[in-house]
Structure formats: C-alpha cells, structure tokens
Amino acid sequence: MNDHLDSLTPAPLWRHFRTLCNTPRPSGHEAQLARTIVDWASARGMSHDFDAAGNLLIRKPASPGREKAPGVVLQGHLDMVAQANADRPHDFTTDPIETYVADGWLHARDTTLGADNGMGVAAALAILEDDTLEHGPLEALFTVEEESSMGGALKLAEGWLEGDILLNLDSEDRGQVYIGCAGGADVVVEANLPTSALRDDERVWRLSLTGLAGGHSGIDIDKGRGNANRLLVRVLRALEPCGARLIDYRGGTLRNALPREAFATLALAADESEAAQARLAELQAELVAELAGVDEGLTLALSMAPEAAPGMASEAAPGMASEETMPAGTQEALTATASHMLIAALHVAPYGVERMSVEVPGVVETSNNLGVVSLESGRFHLCALVRSLRDSATADIADRFRALFGLIGAETRVENAYPGWTPEPDSPLLTRFRELHQQKLGVDPEVKVIHAGLECGILGGKYPALEMISFGPQIRGAHSPDERVEIDSVEEFWLLLRALIEALASGRAA
Structure with a gap:
C-alpha cells in the first residue's frame, strides 16, 4: 500500500515513511515497527539495543576520519496518535494508513497521518542508510508511548546515550527552530x-x-x-x-x-x-x-x-x-x-x-x-x-x-x-543551525519556544550535557484526521538535516 510515496523526493525518506504508514503503530503498539527497523538495521551491519522501556537505539560508526567529531543523536518517537472520523471504520492496531496527495500536501483518508512523528523517524533512518554522508558518530533514538504518556522518555535508560548533540526531529513548522517547550x-x-x-x-x-x-x-x-x-x-x-x-x-x-x-x-x-x-x-x-x-x-x-x-x-x-x-x-x-x-x-x-x-x-x-x-x-x-x-x-x-x-x-x-525544556538562546548548536539555514535557504529561521510536550525536557534532565534543538517539516492538523504534511517542506527539512550533520562532522558552519 501507499506505492505512490516512492515517487516523491527525497526518495529514501519517503520510502521509510511508506514503511511507517504500512505498519500499525498507535501508542503502546510500537513493537512491530521496532522489529521491522531492527531487521533493517541488522541487515546493514548497524548495532541496536533496547532499554527496559522498549526504546530503541541504533548506532552507526563515524565516517573514516570523523571519529573525533561530536556524536549526534537523531531523536524521534515511534508511536502516532490514533484518531479517525466517526464514519471511517479503522483499526489502528491492524490497518495501514491510506495516504493521498492533494495540492502539494500528503493526507490520510479520514484518519491521522502519522507525520507526527513519522517524518522524523523516516528522516533518521534515511540518514543512517546514506553512505555518501560525511558524519561523526551517529545514534538514532526512537522512543515509545510519546503520544500517550511520554512514557518512553520518562523511563529512558540513563548512561545509555553517548552523543554530545541531540537533534529532535519532532517539530512541525517550516522555517522555525525550537529551543524550549512546555512541561505538563x-x-x-x-x-x-x-x-x-x-x-x-x-x-x-x-x-x-x-x-x-x-x-x-x-x-x-x-x-x-x-x-x-x-x-x-x-x-x-x-x-x-x-x-x-x-x-x-x-x-x-x-x-x-x-x-x-x-x-x-x-x-x-x-x-x-x-x-x-x-x-x-x-x-x-x-x-x-x-x-x-x-x-x-x-x-x-x-x-x-x-x-x-x-x-x-x-x-x-x-x-x-x-x-x-x-x-x-x-x-x-x-x-x-x-x-x-x-x-x-x-x-x-x-x-x-x-x-x-x-x-x-x-x-x-x-x-x-x-x-x-x-x-x-x-x-x-x-x-x-x-x-x-x-x-x-x-x-x-x-x-x-x-x-x-x-x-x-x-x-x-x-x-x-x-518537565519543560529551558531555552538556551546562546547555544553554539543554535548559532550553527541559524548560519546554515541562512546559507542554504537564504533566510534566518525563527527561534521559538513551543507550547507542546517535546521530549527534549525529559531527555535533558537525564543527559544534562546534551546540546539540543528541534526542527522539522511543515505539518498541520496534527492529532486529528486533518493531519497533513507539506511535501516541499519535507525536501527542505532533509536538506537542512543532512547539511547540519555534515557541518557538525567537519567543524564548519555550513
């Protein structure tokens, strides 16, 4: 199902998003998707591990010569919100998400789309498989039950992550970068x-x-x-x-x-x-x-x-x-x-x-x-x-x-x-992202604090040395059957993510 996603660009990201759409993953039912990702990573020689909460961590060694670059953690959550219109019979534990394109946006038919946070997960997987990318040590952290309770992040194992920088890929506004969020x-x-x-x-x-x-x-x-x-x-x-x-x-x-x-x-x-x-x-x-x-x-x-x-x-x-x-x-x-x-x-x-x-x-x-x-x-x-x-x-x-x-x-x-995520407006990571955004897209990103529960506050409490920012493509209608993602913004998001990882590996701004 969702074969039409294979025609969109960037192809690797959309191919992984198709897998996510075809794999049921409401909160509390992420195990099937996690197994699919583990099989994929193992086939490519990447190591993986689970913690007691069911969070999944995949590691990829640095590119040759980049072993001393800062370690980067790509972070997103595996689960999605399960909402369907009353006249749409849909079992989120067994049925795939049916998608379609209209006016430059990807939609789901009468259900939530799962772009929140499927876009972030798909982007992280696409980064992991990109052997042309120059990068330092990479980790991809995929948490569970974010939408239902933040349970995966709250129970995340301590002393598990090795990276220095965390890129949360769970934001929903093109041209913006988040440096703080509400607790709840x-x-x-x-x-x-x-x-x-x-x-x-x-x-x-x-x-x-x-x-x-x-x-x-x-x-x-x-x-x-x-x-x-x-x-x-x-x-x-x-x-x-x-x-x-x-x-x-x-x-x-x-x-x-x-x-x-x-x-x-x-x-x-x-x-x-x-x-x-x-x-x-x-x-x-x-x-x-x-x-x-x-x-x-x-x-x-x-x-x-x-x-x-x-x-x-x-x-x-x-x-x-x-x-x-x-x-x-x-x-x-x-x-x-x-x-x-x-x-x-x-x-x-x-x-x-x-x-x-x-x-x-x-x-x-x-x-x-x-x-x-x-x-x-x-x-x-x-x-x-x-x-x-x-x-x-x-x-x-x-x-x-x-x-x-x-x-x-x-x-x-x-x-x-x-807990909330306390903003650090003078973060070197933020400065580097802003410079790169200007060079690649010709505009400064808006630096924002979001009234939503990103996992950054919880993760920062467990790993206080991590520098963090959050960014993503344009998603509208999240948590409702009107959820949709702007296709052009996904390509822009991919460009920024890929360029930022290379910049962090080389020590330059862009």
Whole structure:
C-alpha cells in the first residue's frame, strides 16, 4: 500500500515513511515497527539495543576520519496518535494508513497521518542508510508511548546515550527552530456517583455533538476551536430545566487531542421532549455562530433511544460505540442531585488557555485540555492534560481540579508529569543551525519556544550535557484526521538535516 510515496523526493525518506504508514503503530503498539527497523538495521551491519522501556537505539560508526567529531543523536518517537472520523471504520492496531496527495500536501483518508512523528523517524533512518554522508558518530533514538504518556522518555535508560548533540526531529513548522517547550502532566479525576432507576415518565434519549476540527492540544489550544467536552456539557446544563439526568457519557479519546466528538445518554421526562428539542435548536445556532470562521462543522442531535439501548463501553475504540445492549427499563441514571453537581463541576472546570507568557511573547504559558471524559454506570472518569512553561502553574491547575471535583466526592491524581525544556538562546548548536539555514535557504529561521510536550525536557534532565534543538517539516492538523504534511517542506527539512550533520562532522558552519 501507499506505492505512490516512492515517487516523491527525497526518495529514501519517503520510502521509510511508506514503511511507517504500512505498519500499525498507535501508542503502546510500537513493537512491530521496532522489529521491522531492527531487521533493517541488522541487515546493514548497524548495532541496536533496547532499554527496559522498549526504546530503541541504533548506532552507526563515524565516517573514516570523523571519529573525533561530536556524536549526534537523531531523536524521534515511534508511536502516532490514533484518531479517525466517526464514519471511517479503522483499526489502528491492524490497518495501514491510506495516504493521498492533494495540492502539494500528503493526507490520510479520514484518519491521522502519522507525520507526527513519522517524518522524523523516516528522516533518521534515511540518514543512517546514506553512505555518501560525511558524519561523526551517529545514534538514532526512537522512543515509545510519546503520544500517550511520554512514557518512553520518562523511563529512558540513563548512561545509555553517548552523543554530545541531540537533534529532535519532532517539530512541525517550516522555517522555525525550537529551543524550549512546555512541561505538563495528566490530571485524572475519578468518582463513583449515586444512581437511581428511571421513573415511569422518563424516556432514554441520545445526545451527540460532532463535526469539530479537533487538533493538537498544545499547538492548537489558542486557535479558538471548539472542545466537544466543554460544549456538550454546556448543552447538558441548558437542558437541566427540562429535567434531564445523565445516564452515560463519552467524549474525546486522547488527552492530548482536542475532542472532536462527545455523546451522552439522558433520562428525560416524556412531556419535556419538545422543549428539549426546541432548546437544542437554539443552542445549535448559538454555538455555530460563536465558532464561525474557526470551527464550522458543529452538529447537535437529540434522538429517542430504541427499546434496546446500546450501552457505553469504557474501552470502546475511537469513534465506535459499544455493541452491548441493555433493556431501557433496566437502566439507571445519576440521581438528580448527582447529575446536576457533575454537570456543574464540568461546566466550570479549567480548560483552554490559562495565561500567555510574558517572557516569550506570543506563546501560551499555561493551558489545559479537557481531553477524555466518560461516565458509565455511575463511574465517572476525566483525564485532562495540563501544559505550562512553569511547573508551579501545572501544579496549581491540578490542585484546582482537586478542589473542584472534591466537592462531588471525586479523587484527583497527577500522572505522567514531565518537565519543560529551558531555552538556551546562546547555544553554539543554535548559532550553527541559524548560519546554515541562512546559507542554504537564504533566510534566518525563527527561534521559538513551543507550547507542546517535546521530549527534549525529559531527555535533558537525564543527559544534562546534551546540546539540543528541534526542527522539522511543515505539518498541520496534527492529532486529528486533518493531519497533513507539506511535501516541499519535507525536501527542505532533509536538506537542512543532512547539511547540519555534515557541518557538525567537519567543524564548519555550513
């Protein structure tokens, strides 16, 4: 599959990216791709090693005469975000990504593309196989579970890397180089809430909010796009005067992707159905108007559930409902008080941009994404991803969740915390990259700090002597089925990467 990628240039990079598209690799399922890479490296005489976390390291000796040049670590992550449109059946653990070219960009058909970070991994592999390249000692570090938890970087073996310079290949903006990033943490909230049987006058209804653009919960958090969890909770609150009680809820599938869809099952008095439908039409118009020009696909729908109503499985695949059924008469909803308190808590929970940076103008300092929310049989679960350039701000938002949801008896914990990457604007590596960018492309790169969780902060904590920068091709729509990569920018990215490695090996700027 994806044979058309072989016609693109640079050919070695796109050939490796084709392998990545054809090899399923959602977070937690990177083993098959790792084995494929190991077989490829072994056939070329390159050594490899795994650490206890499953991270893969491949080493290639320096070109003759370049043994004393600084060692370079090429770094990317093997996993990709698994997101598909609701009408696209796709099993990310078995199905390849189907790609196509349109208007100079490579897209996937109704799924994430995996250019994040497949472009970086493919570029590193292409560098390793380029025997015409003059280079010092090379290492390629491929981490796992970056998208789900940063787990590979957090558990990376210490004393393993030998290089002096790390080139992170996980950036998404042409003409930019990153020297710092936000840290973050997952905030997990859980509770068992009281339920009661449906009354004789109550009926089961299905409520859905679909059609949002979604996107990366860091890079796109300041673009004004809708968050399905935030918006559907707003709808639920507006329906409370109609006596609506929550039966179950499912919104979002990943804590680091802006939720595009959310679904709820409600108990609603039969004589309130017309009022609820009328209010829903008003809300549809309000929300569409508010999101005009930013996120224009929103659709609200309310329909009566069939006599055998589908249940909501907590581990349902993205975009897929559970096949379990339960007679409507045996269902229970949250008690009126519990339903009201949960909806109220979600309605005022922190979300979106909290503060812009003063030190780095134009960059978000602190934000929060209400990424995954679910309710099933009274069991409530929320996972939010907080990002900040300040660890103290991350801790404060986590404490706000703890204080707020403690009012409804929920427990809050912080997981997968990772540090930010402190900028070093006077780095010799950055100076060399800027000079090379000017010579090769005729323009200075923008030096940026990104509101996203690059692994550099974690790796720098384990290997503080490493000099680091991050750069990559132009990728848009990451973490959503709109993900795409600009083909011309890939060639530019390859030119810069190859030239930088040669410059570092020879000790010259370009």
